[in-house]
Amino acid sequence: MPRTELETEFLSDHKRMTRGFRDLIKALQANKPADAHRLAAELDFVAGPHIEFEERVLYPRVEGARGEEYGANLRHEHQVARSALQFLLDHRNEPLEPQDRARVIQQLRVGFEHAVACGSLLSHLTVLDEADQQAMLGQLRRYRDQKLRWTELCGA
Secondary structure (H helix, E strand, C coil): CCCCHHHHHHHHHHHHHHHHHHHHHHHHHHHHHHHHHHHHHHHEEEEEEEEHHHHHHHHHHHHHHHHHHHHHHHHHHHHHHHHHHHHHHHHCCCHHHHHHHHHHHHHHHHHHHHHHHHHHHHHHHHHCHHHHHHHHHHHHHHHHHHCCCCCHHCCC
């Protein structure tokens, strides 16, 4: 069965975020701070609307099916990865100490694994009727139009 627009866009976002985390981790491992800071800024912009969608729209539905603890864990993983981005953006003109770089890489790995695994939440979208999917797609697109960065989100 072909994917709906919502499913396609949701998966596309996850691919972009997974690649963003992967590339950012590689830049940090190679000790390329300028590349890492640029990639962090790009990931911050790419992830913002999607994270807003997940936390405000998708996760409440997921919690209805899988429980609040499950949703709290998903949000915690967002917070861990977001703190790594915030650290990199706050220290964009500074070299990173080895211990800071190692900590940030570990936090970004949480984000990478989350982005990979969170794609499985697609099943929660596939059971929705067309009207619900269209409504959710509209919400995702409105968040994109706002162009908020992940580090700017109030709830994140």
